[in-house]
Amino acid sequence: MNLEHFLKNEAPSWMSKDGVDADIVISTRIRLARNLAGYRYPRSFSEQEAKHVDDVVTNALTNINNVMFSHFTIKEMPALQRQVLVEKHLISPLLAKKEKSASVVISNDESISVMVNEEDHLRIQCLAPGFQLLETYEIADKLDSYLEKHLPYAFDETFGYLTSCPTNVGTGLRASVMMHLPALTMSNQMKVITQMLTRLGMVVRGIYGEGSENLGNMYQISNQVTLGKTEQEILEDLQNVVSQIIQNERKARQSLMKQAPIALEDRIQRALGTLRYARVMTSDEAATCLSNVRLGVDLGLIKGIPISILNECMILIQQGFVQQYAGTTLQATERDLFRAKLLREKLNSVDENSKEKGEEKYDV
Structure with a gap:
């Protein structure tokens, strides 16, 4: 599909379909950070290295048979088009600012996007409606397993998957949910909840992730620890925390209705x-x-x-x-x-x- 389709489509599959607990959880996102062995990280490599990594990764992705992907080069896009893709959560604000060779590969239904040469060589992202951590991870893991067979991933037996930022080393997994929490916000409970989540190794961000503001009582809650835990443990911890927040939000809504x-x-x-x-x-x-x-x-x-x-x-x-x-x-x-x-x-x-x-x- 051409870029115009993705720019004008305001109803991607992960936003237009019903999901579990969709009254509170807008969407689930799984992101896997990966790098190729033998190359410097994007923040320090040359344009030639950037172009080579971009070509290697996108060739592996476009050869997948059972998923239709479209490939777009970032520096060929005007600033406005990049901004729209950020607003649709298909690329990150960091990728949108890239001047060296970088790209994004997007599935036709927009549920999968792979950013190439962002902070890491590739970042696999899968989106789903509602609260679907395990199901969304399975999709990301399947794509990751395919790519690992075709790309020389940078992996260490002690530390796990090597990443540009130490906070992603290990599993490279960032699981997050976008939650609508108006009642907890109105009842001034979000500050306490945020502090509690921090102690549990979770992080609360705005609608577009790190450094973004909270808009419309939307909060992105994700794991912060990627090293020392398995993927299953990370997902289970987040599942339990989000389930509790869902209960708290529902109670707060009923309390507002009564009071x-x-x-x-x-x-x-x-x-x-x-x-x-x-x-x-x-x-x-x-x-x-x-x-x-x-x-x-x-x-x-x-x-x-x-x-x-x-x-x-x-x-x-x-x-x-x-x-x-x-x-x-x-x-x-x-x-x-x-x-x-x-x-x-x-x-x-x-x-x-x-x-x-x-x-x-x-x-x-």
């Missing part, structure tokens, strides 16, 4: 009204409103709006996607105008579909 039902409904309906009628909207305001509406849908206070539409909207409101749809570079005020227009159009399309089916749109 302040009118205030909660007012907050949710105001957010819906803002999304449907506002003419100017920043990305922060849009993310907050989408979070409140999602909470309303999950609690049964709003009907007729599929979660998949709200997932699409979370992609649509990002700077790169707004400009992609506008077809030109926009100033901040212009982006805010266009963002509001996109959200109105998206929700109006849901309204029209509901009318055609004779459904009630919202409970008031």
Whole structure:
């Protein structure tokens, strides 16, 4: 497929399908960091070395028979296209900034992407809807096993897989889940939870990983330790922690419903009204409103709006996607105008579909 397909598709498979505990866990991601023996790491090698590693890795990937992949060279992309791929979680912000030979290989359904010459020679990433740690890891592991037969991985009997950053040495595994935690945030419990997770060897980040901000009550929770534990132990630890957070979020939601039902409904309906009628909207305001509406849908206070539409909207409101749809570079005020227009159009399309089916749109 050509790059235009991936840039314009706001509903990749891992966001449009239902998953386990999808009311709280938006998606599951497995990332495996790998390097080739005999080459310097990307941060220090020459353009010639970068090109050679890029060719070797992408040739191995494009020869896989049972998965359709598309290959794209990073430095051939304009900055806006790179930004859109970051917003879709197909590449990292670091890869988007690369000037030497680097690329990404993406499966047609966008559930798998392999970044070449990011921080490591290759990073395998698999995405799935909802809470599916073991299932997603199996997919990543299968691809990793195939590549290990065709590429000379850098592996040490004592330390495991060798990586550019010491924090990834060992399994090279980073498992993470994207969670929507509005009730825990509203009840001021996230600070305590974050501290608890740190003590357990986990890390809490924003929606785009390290260094990114928290948008719309979305939190990315992942393991921090990769050395001294097996892949199964890492996954089991994260599984247990996330399961507990899911329970805590559900309890917090019910508590809000009992303690302040009118205030909660007012907050949710105001957010819906803002999304449907506002003419100017920043990305922060849009993310907050989408979070409140999602909470309303999950609690049964709003009907007729599929979660998949709200997932699409979370992609649509990002700077790169707004400009992609506008077809030109926009100033901040212009982006805010266009963002509001996109959200109105998206929700109006849901309204029209509901009318055609004779459904009630919202409970008031």
